[in-house]
Amino acid sequence: MNILLIGYGKMGKTLEGIARQRGHQIAGTIDVGDDLAAFAAPVDVAIEFTQPEAVVKNLMTCLDKKIPVVCGTTGWQREREAVEGYCRKQGGTLFHSSNFSLGVNIFFKVNEYLARMMDRYPQYEISIDETHHTHKKDAPSGTAITLAEGVLLHVQRKKSWMLGATQQPEVIPIQSHRIDPAPGTHVVTYRSAIDDLEITHTAHSREGFALGAVLVAEWVVHQKGVLTMDDFLKF
Numbered sequence: 001m002n003i004l005l006i007g008y009g010k011m012g013k014t015l016e017g018i019a020r021q022r023g024h025q026i027a028g029t030i031d032v033g034d035d036l037a038a039f040a041a042p043v044d045v046a047i048e049f050t051q052p053e054a055v056v057k058n059l060m061t062c063l064d065k066k067i068p069v070v071c072g073t074t075g076w077q078r079e080r081e082a083v084e085g086y087c088r089k090q091g092g093t094l095f096h097s098s099n100f101s102l103g104v105n106i107f108f109k110v111n112e113y114l115a116r117m118m119d120r121y122p123q124y125e126i127s128i129d130e131t132h133h134t135h136k137k138d139a140p141s142g143t144a145i146t147l148a149e150g151v152l153l154h155v156q157r158k159k160s161w162m163l164g165a166t167q168q169p170e171v172i173p174i175q176s177h178r179i180d181p182a183p184g185t186h187v188v189t190y191r192s193a194i195d196d197l198e199i200t201h202t203a204h205s206r207e208g209f210a211l212g213a214v215l216v217a218e219w220v221v222h223q224k225g226v227l228t229m230d231d232f233l234k235f
C-alpha cells in the first residue's frame with residue numbers, strides 16, 4: 001500500500017520503519033509547513049499522528065481528498081463529534097483511537113469489567129494516574145480519558161472526570177505525571193479503608209502503538225464510516 005504519514009515526529013518515524021518492514025511504500029510525509037491539501041501522489045491510506053491543534057484540519061482535508069485516514073493524535077475529544085459527522089456526510093473512512101496497542105485495548109476491556117463489578121461497592125474511591133514523557137502536549141492522556149469513560153459507563157455513583165485532585169464524590173480524579181523517559185503507564189485504583197485494588201498497563205516502547213496503527217491501516221482501506229479499535233479487534 002501507499003501510506004501517507006501526516007506528522008513526522010516520534011510516532012511518524014516509528015510508523016515509517018514498521019510500514020516498510022511490512023512491505024508498504026511511504027507515499028510521502030507531511031509535517032509543519034507542508035501542504036497536505038496540495039499533496040498529489042497516489043495514496044491508499046493516511047496515518048495521522050500530529051498534535052491537538054493540527055489534527056482536526058488534517059482529518060477534514062483527508063476526508064475532502066477521499067483518503068481513508070487512521071488517526072492516533074489525542075486531545076481533540078471536544079471536536080470528535082463534528083469530525084465524525086463530517087466523515088459520515090462525506091461517505092469517508094475515519095479510524096481513530098487514543099491507543100493502538102493490543103495490550104491497552106485488552107486493558108480497556110478489563111477496566112470496564114472491573115468497573116461493572118465495583119459499581120456495587122461504594123466504599124471504594126476511584127482514581128486514575130497516568131505517566132508519560134515530558135514532551136507529551138496534552139493532559140490527561142487520551143488513554144486515561146478512555147479509561148475514565150469506561151468507568152463512567154458502569155459505575156453509577158461517578159458522573160464525570162477531572163484533571164487533578166477533587167473532593168467531589170461524583171468526580172473521578174485523573175493525575176498526570178510527566179517524567180523522562182516514559183512511553184506510558186496507566187493505573188486505575190479502587191481504594192477503601194481496608195485495601196487497594198489496582199490495574200496497571202505499562203508500555204515499554206512506541207513499537208506497539210505503531211504496529212497497531214499499521215495493522216489497522218491495512219484493514220481500514222476496505223471499510224467505510226467511523227471506526228475504532230472495537231470494530232477492528234472484535235473483542
Ligand SMILES: NC(=O)c1ccc[n+]([C@@H]2O[C@H](COP(=O)([O-])OP(=O)(O)OC[C@H]3O[C@@H](n4cnc5c(N)ncnc54)[C@H](O)[C@@H]3O)[C@@H](O)[C@H]2O)c1
Binds near residue numbers: 010012058
Ligand atoms: N493513539 C496512540 O496509540 C498514540 C501513541 C503515541 C502517541 N500518540 C499521540 O500521537 C501524537 C503524536 O505523538 P508523537 O510522540 O509522535 O509527537 P511528536 O511531537 O514527536 O510528533 C508530532 C509531529 O507532528 C508535527 N506537526 C505539528 N503540526 C502539524 C501539522 N499541522 N501538520 C503536520 N504535522 C504537524 C510536529 O512537527 C511533529 O513532527 C500525540 O497526540 C500523542 O499523544 C498516540
